[in-house]
Amino acid sequence: MRRGITILALGVVGAVLAYYCFYVLGTAKPRAWLGNQQPELAWLKHEFNLSDSQFARISQLHEGYLPQCKERCRHIEELNNKLMKAIGATTQITPGIEKLLADRARMRADCQAEMLKHFFEVSRTMPAEQGKRYLAWVQAQTCLHEQTMNHTQAGESNHHE
């Protein structure tokens, strides 16, 4: 009886050890990404098979892009606030509101253009095939990919972007 129990216990301990070993080995990559200062860039390096030099260049581009992006976001936020105030103060469209809408649209267009410029720069830094894949991926994931208009479900009177 004791021998049988020992064998069973050995099996259970072995199972736990095997689980742990495979889990630790299998999660080595994600743990390395998360241990990085910029985990999302570490993931990008893995996902698009970047060399160290390509990764360094892309990190540099990323670091350069972020402050400008934040500044544009801040500007858009200001315009949003102004627009909300202007809309709240009247019951009809005014030249001021029209200007704010145009400014905000222009600012958003600038923002998207800069974003696309950044994506092109990043994709050019990657190997050609990976660059293509990256561009297709960011286009699908970001606001560059507008949602399709749909008049049929919401009815003709409601317009949704």
Add this chain to the structure above:
Amino acid sequence: MNTNQPGHEDEPLRALLKEWKATPDLPPGFQDRVWRRIERAEAQPIISVPLSTVWRNWIAGVLPRPALATACVAVFLAIGATFGWAQARHETERVSSDLSARYVHSVDPYQAPR
């Protein structure tokens, strides 16, 4: 000395045996006794062995056999490894998905959740 030709020496006996029909009489009350025995057997409670006893006997008697012990440990190892690998894969996919979303959000703060 046997003067009959081979294969023909028991012809009369064979013919006699063909004609003979045995009609043995069953002892009196035979059927009743059979049915009584069947009823008694059915009335007896079925001896059930508890599962824990079966399990204990198996651990004590069968499991220590070297081949079975090795197979048992190997099965446990395989189960542990499979679960560990599957869990690791799931975790990797989750982290990968989180980080890709984080990258997209960092370059496109206007990005709506999809």
